[in-house]
Amino acid sequence: MAEEQVTDAEREEMLDRMLTRLALAEDSQLQNLLAKILPYSIHSLNSPSSSVRKLVMEILTHVNKRVKHQLDIGLPLLELWKMYREVSTSPMIRNFCIVYIEMAFQRLPLEEKATMAPELIDGLSKLPMQHQDIILRIASKVW
Numbered sequence: 001m002a003e004e005q006v007t008d009a010e011r012e013e014m015l016d017r018m019l020t021r022l023a024l025a026e027d028s029q030l031q032n033l034l035a036k037i038l039p040y041s042i043h044s045l046n047s048p049s050s051s052v053r054k055l056v057m058e059i060l061t062h063v064n065k066r067v068k069h070q071l072d073i074g075l076p077l078l079e080l081w082k083m084y085r086e087v088s089t090s091p092m093i094r095n096f097c098i099v100y101i102e103m104a105f106q107r108l109p110l111e112e113k114a115t116m117a118p119e120l121i122d123g124l125s126k127l128p129m130q131h132q133d134i135i136l137r138i139a140s141k142v143w
Contacts (some may be wrong), residue, residue, distance in 0.1 A: 008049035015044060015055040022062055030066060031074045038063065039079040042096045060096070067103070075104035077116065091128075098131050105138045117142045 006014075018037045025033050041059045044052055067073045083089060084097040105113060105120075117139040124132055 008047055008052055011044055011047060012049065012052050012055060015041065015052065015059065019055065019059050019062065022059060022066075027066070027070065027073065030070075034063065034067075034073070035076045035079070038076055038100060039083055042080070042093055042100070043083060045093050045096060046090060071107050074107050075100055077101060077104035077108065080104060081120070085123075094128070094131070098134055102134060102138055106141070110142070113142045 018041065022030075022033060022037060037059065041056045044056050047053060067075070080097045080101050084094055084101060089097070101120075105116065108116065120135050120139050124135055127135060
């Protein structure tokens with residue numbers, strides 16, 4: 001994810017607007033909205049600002065509540081996977097990515113799961129051990 005030079009105050013303002021949009025969005029709008037909000041929010045956990053991280057946690061909590069029992073709302077799997085695989089991604093961001101990658105994968109149609117599973121398994125041995133187990137569990141749901 002290309003890092004823009006954004007101040008913590010600007011990032012906080014943007015996250016606050018995202019939280020408001022998320023709260024006001026109809027369920028039918030959520031998938032498109034989450035495609036933008038979820039990767040940006042998780043990436044914002046890199047911020048040293050506690051207020052930014054607090055807003056991110058509010059957004060993620062809201063996302064969890066809204067999509068938990070609505071498997072028809074897709075999550076941005078490819079964006080999250082790209083962020084996860086970036087060399088510069090911090091362990092904390094990887095941990096959050098893996099949670100939403102698992103949620104996103106279970107929402108995919110079977111044919112998309114079959115297409116995505118080999119990509120998840122590619123380079124598995126280079127991933128942290130705890131994530132290897134999760135990725136294998138995710139990919140095994142295809143076969």
